Amino acid sequence: MTRKTIAVLSALIRPAIEPDLPDWVEPRWFASTDELLELVPEAEIGWFDLYDHAPMAEGVRRAEKLKWFNSIYAGLDFLPLDLLARRGVTVTNGAGINAITIAEYTIMMMLNYAKGYRDVVRAQDRREWLLDSPGKIELAGSKALLLGYGAIGKLIETRLKAFDVEVAVVRRSGGADGTLGPDQWRGQLGEFDWVILAVPATPETEGMIGADELTAMKDSAVLVNIARGTVVDQTALVTALQEKTIGGALLDVTDPEPLLADHVLWTLDNVHITMHLSGRAQDQMFARSAKRFLENLARYKAGELLEPIFDLARGY
Secondary structure, eight states: OOOOEEEEEEGGGHHHHGGGOOTTEEEEEESSHHHHHHHGGGOSEEEOOOSSHHHHHHHHHHOTTOSEEEOSOSOOTTSOHHHHHHHTOEEEOOTTTTHHHHHHHHHHHHHHHHTTHHHHHHHHHTTOOOSSOSOOOOSTTOEEEEEOOSHHHHHHHHHHHHTTOEEEEEOTTTTTTSOBOTTTGGGGGGGOSEEEEOOOOOTTTTTOBOHHHHHHSOTTOEEEEOSOGGGBOHHHHHHHHHTTSSSEEEESOOSSSSOOTTOGGGGOTTEEEOTTOGGGSOSOHHHHHHHHHHHHHHHHHHTOOOSSBOOTTTTO
């Protein structure tokens, strides 16, 4: 009898993939942290996703037979990446799975700020008929600096251009194709109305927006962060917002998460906080992830390259 490949998988994804699992896979489903940690030592294939990242990381540490690790998350900086690299584990992540909804959410946040829509909703709650719009900014004709040009960044650019926003893109390999390189964008910060962060969380992006960068921005400019809270020096951001040296901040991510209830960011009128919901504002995440996983199973069996590969050295 041919030995089957043991795959330890979340019970949440079971309805979407179980009917189409090939017969060479032996699925072992977990519905709790304890079940996960009990099952992982035998896993060759693992999909260990949990809302709590700590047991995911512990599961990876215990999965010494693991050859392929899959996740719905795009950012995997919470995992022991060095350990995965030493063991030669292939890692696929959720890059692009939520790109559409995050790009749409980014535009929504910008329009909400530009048109003062938060104040419109509050007026409706008060049953107050406003006689003037609380927001008079037009996206058309404004300039946006987009840091990060992966799946999310590319979709944000497309949508911004549809609103006649002039977009300058920053990417690691910038320069040759008209994009800005890692050493070019800081000198041009003062030219932009929007500074949008869509970069991965890596050691080189941590704190990339600090006091100097915030000072260099226009006093009307808006920082939009849909990356990770750690990409921004949050203390410096609070100061800039309080002193109004920038116009505002649209934060889907903060540091820490959840943001403490007594944190000063909640109290600032020029901040919009959306509780890391941008990737959750859709109902296709599990369907897309299941389809991708099943396609990768076929590639895995055939010895072909899986997609998308998470670069353990770069961290994205």
